[in-house]
Amino acid sequence: MAHRLLEPPRTRTARVEPVAGRIGAAVTDFRPGDGCDEETARMLRRALLRHKVLFFRGQDDLGPAGQTALAAVFGEPSPPVVRSGCAAPRRAGGWHTDGSDTMRPPGVSVLQALSVPAYGGDTVWANTAAAYDGLPPELREVADRLWIEHAGPDGVLEHPLATVHPETGERVLLLGAHARRVAGLSAEADAEALVRLFQGHVTALENTVRWRWRPGDVVVWDNRATQHRDVRDVAERSAGERRLRLVACAGGVPLPLRPRS
């Protein structure tokens, strides 16, 4: 028994280290495939709210069940889906918040790389809370009042441009490839130009982190405070196939700052 007492608790070994100034942190000395006790789960949830994206380098294949178990740390998981990348529209350069064309976009997403190309095909995430914070006060006032039309295969719906994160209370900008125009603004060119203007603040390089995939990498992101996009810089056949398994957790209706007038 004595040797077991000498083993440090697993929860004390996990370390969280930022990999960029405003978004993204690597979790080391912790392997999600080994399971996760409640103390570690709390630490991971706190880390995700703070850093928006967590990277777990070079893990063994979690399998659908293991990945679902990791996702359950952060929310209510949906069934796993295996795919070659994000099927985002080309608008906004491919930048998007998953499911912004639905009433309840996913809250948290968990992705594992099953196979990756030898080079290229990185993914970039942007911090939409930092984007809001960085707006000049005059633009923040405008953002607080606008609603945006998001279009998808099932039609068009509207979300507030500035929303309140349900857990942190931070204000975030909700835009991305599904965002078409400012709702209720009859001047079409202006309605679209305003979307581009605010989207430009989201994707400023200072608000982003870029991840070069290696096989087995697991990434968890807070879909309520981020956008992401794939970097389509290689013909995937020449560099090797990219296959990813995604488990998304249920999210709520994006909250407006105030009732719509």
Ligand SMILES: [Fe+2]
């Ligand atoms: Fe996506």
